[in-house]
Amino acid sequence: MSEVNNTFLLNELQFQFADSIYSADEPYGLLTIELDPKQIIPVLNFLKVHPIIHMNFLTDLCGIHYPENKGKELGVIYHLHSFTENIRLRIKCFMPNDEPKIDTITSIYGAANWQERETWDFYGIEFIGHPNLTRILNVDEMDYHPLRKEYPLEDQTRTDKNDNYFGR
Amino acid sequence: MENTLTEFDPSTEYTKLNLGPTHPATHGIFQNILTMDGEIIVEAEQTVGYIHRAFEKIAEHRPFYQITPLTDRLNYCSSPINNMGWHMTVEKLLGLELPKRVDYMRVIIMELARISDHLVCNSVIGVDTGALTGFTYVFQWREKIYDIFEEICGARLTTNIGRIGGLERDFSPACIQKIRDFIKDFPAAFTEFTNLLERNRIFMDRTVGVCPINTERALHYGFTGPNLRATGLDYDVRVMNPYSSYQDFDFTIPVGISGDTYDRFMVRQQEMWESLKIITQALENLPAGKFYAEVPEFYLPPKDDVYNNMEALIWHFKIVMGESEVPKGEVYHSVEGGNGELGFYLVSDGGRSAYRLHFRRPCFIYYQGYPEMIKGTTLSDAIVTMSSMNVIAGELDA
Numbered sequence: 364m365s366e367v368n369n370t371f372l373l374n375e376l377q378f379q380f381a382d383s384i385y386s387a388d389e390p391y392g393l394l395t396i397e398l399d400p401k402q403i404i405p406v407l408n409f410l411k412v413h414p415i416i417h418m419n420f421l422t423d424l425c426g427i428h429y430p431e432n433k434g435k436e437l438g439v440i441y442h443l444h445s446f447t448e449n450i451r452l453r454i455k456c457f458m459p460n461d462e463p464k465i466d467t468i469t470s471i472y473g474a475a476n477w478q479e480r481e482t483w484d485f486y487g488i489e490f491i492g493h494p495n496l497t498r499i500l501n502v503d504e505m506d507y508h509p510l511r512k513e514y515p516l517e518d519q520t521r522t523d524k525n526d527n528y529f530g531r
Numbered sequence: 532m533e534n535t536l537t538e539f540d541p542s543t544e545y546t547k548l549n550l551g552p553t554h555p556a557t558h559g560i561f562q563n564i565l566t567m568d569g570e571i572i573v574e575a576e577q578t579v580g581y582i583h584r585a586f587e588k589i590a591e592h593r594p595f596y597q598i599t600p601l602t603d604r605l606n607y608c609s610s611p612i613n614n615m616g617w618h619m620t621v622e623k624l625l626g627l628e629l630p631k632r633v634d635y636m637r638v639i640i641m642e643l644a645r646i647s648d649h650l651v652c653n654s655v656i657g658v659d660t661g662a663l664t665g666f667t668y669v670f671q672w673r674e675k676i677y678d679i680f681e682e683i684c685g686a687r688l689t690t691n692i693g694r695i696g697g698l699e700r701d702f703s704p705a706c707i708q709k710i711r712d713f714i715k716d717f718p719a720a721f722t723e724f725t726n727l728l729e730r731n732r733i734f735m736d737r738t739v740g741v742c743p744i745n746t747e748r749a750l751h752y753g754f755t756g757p758n759l760r761a762t763g764l765d766y767d768v769r770v771m772n773p774y775s776s777y778q779d780f781d782f783t784i785p786v787g788i789s790g791d792t793y794d795r796f797m798v799r800q801q802e803m804w805e806s807l808k809i810i811t812q813a814l815e816n817l818p819a820g821k822f823y824a825e826v827p828e829f830y831l832p833p834k835d836d837v838y839n840n841m842e843a844l845i846w847h848f849k850i851v852m853g854e855s856e857v858p859k860g861e862v863y864h865s866v867e868g869g870n871g872e873l874g875f876y877l878v879s880d881g882g883r884s885a886y887r888l889h890f891r892r893p894c895f896i897y898y899q900g901y902p903e904m905i906k907g908t909t910l911s912d913a914i915v916t917m918s919s920m921n922v923i924a925g926e927l928d929a
Binding site: 390391393395419420421422423425427428440442446449451453472473474476477478481485498499500501502509510516 | 583764772860862863872891928
């Protein structure tokens with residue numbers, strides 16, 4: 364159980380996918396790599412069937428939006444967990460705003476299904492090959508992706524609400 | 532079965548049945564569109580999002596201490612666990628060291644919350660199988676737990692308990708007494724509840740072997756918490772990644788065998804005994820010391836001090852106006868919530884509010900497995916299964 368640590372994990376990944384890993388870091392002890400979005404399927408397959416690492420569990424999948432990072436505005440963040448070795452890994456994939464597309468990982472981790480739908484719903488990131496990529500928490504008629512940074516929490520110019528009584 | 536279907540057009544033979552969104556047996560606002568062949572479920576289609584409140588968007592516009600009330604409303608059956616999970620996430624980001632006393636007090640609160648969560652879930656399984664007595668009986672004990680929360684923080688259901696850097700006040704003598712009374716009196720009452728259901732012929736007939744899921748499928752669907760442990764895998768965040776000094780306590784992780792409704796029920800039953808053990812140990816060994824860390828730039832001072840003490844007023848002002856220095860960084864922290872691994876992924880850009888905050892809501896993830904579990908069973912089994920999965924609408928929809 365002990366030989367698998369962040370260094371080992373990173374070495375294994377870099378041995379196989381050296382060109383696709385753009386950067387690696389360890390914020391608060393959790394190995395974080397930035398990956399070429401095209402390589403997400405091979406990397407996850409490699410980690411899942413790896414005889415020692417056994418990344419058998421997708422803990423979390425979510426989107427993020429950095430409007431200032433030109434060419435890398437939208438991102439998907441994967442949190443993986445190996446129950447046998449008790450090690451976690453965070454993978455980030457960034458995509459340009461005008462073509463936010465990444466392969467779905469539902470074939471590897473079924474738990475990704477709704478989480479990818481949620482990410483599509485809130486960030487408009489398209490998961491290629493997803494079995495049912497529709498909105499999940501918002502209404503179907505919505506024509507924007509509300510967690511993107513350009514949408515304010517509430518439209519400050521709206522006039523249909525009378526806030527006088529609340530001191531606003 | 533197949534031969535009879537080929538003679539007719541199947542689409543005219545199946546019945547569509549709406550289970551929900553506001554059905555009393557779903558215990559929350561979910562819709563399941565069931566395709567029924569007589570009483571057998573052929574297919575289920577889920578619709579979620581009825582009480583979506585955009586917590587993640589709101590969280591990007593609120594200072595850290597104002598996000599605690601949002602977490603209350605995730606799994607509202609065990610809000611203190613959510614609150615503590617959030618506090619610990621921020622403390623991890625800030626790199627705060629907490630006194631042992633805070634850890635132990637938090638453990639007591641979290642385990643009480645776990646008992647109240649499991650009590651509701653398990654007694655509701657009873658209700659769905661026709662045993663209302665146990666439900667009305669144990670609700671009294673949930674009330675007693677809420678009395679303890681009220682003694683600690685003033686609130687009962689949506690508690691907003693604790694602060695970043697500690698707790699808002701020490702346990703009062705009345706509170707300690709209430710916890711002691713609870714530890715003393717609960718086992719007898721809970722044993723009665725146990726006797727009512729655990730070996731009850733009717734209850735067992737309705738739950739044993741109903742909608743099982745094996746470990747492999749459970750992992751595939753991202754199950755965590757009691758639902759995963761019922762399949763036989765002993766994954767518990769409290770043991771795998773101990774937080775809040777859980778490593779100091781002696782407790783076991785109950786696991787099931789077949790992952791059916793009865794196992795899910797039994798795992799929760801046993802977990803309540805284990806929680807009781809943890810509370811007893813924590814209360815007996817409650818260390819002396821402060822109930823907050825010495826971090827005035829993040830810990831909201833008590834109101835008394837704010838009104839009467841210049842320094843406390845300054846710190847209060849700084850925290851509320853967002854003048855405290857927050858490091859840039861990203862942190863993932865998870866706690867063992869009432870129904871699974873509750874995770875917080877926080878990205879901070881050094882501003883007064885989070886740049887991005889994502890809640891890993893366990894039941895949002897494992898509820899995906901529900902259609903597969905109920906396929907081929909009857910409607911009444913599907914309803915018992917849903918209650919045994921402890922799906923909470925507030926957490927599902929965030």
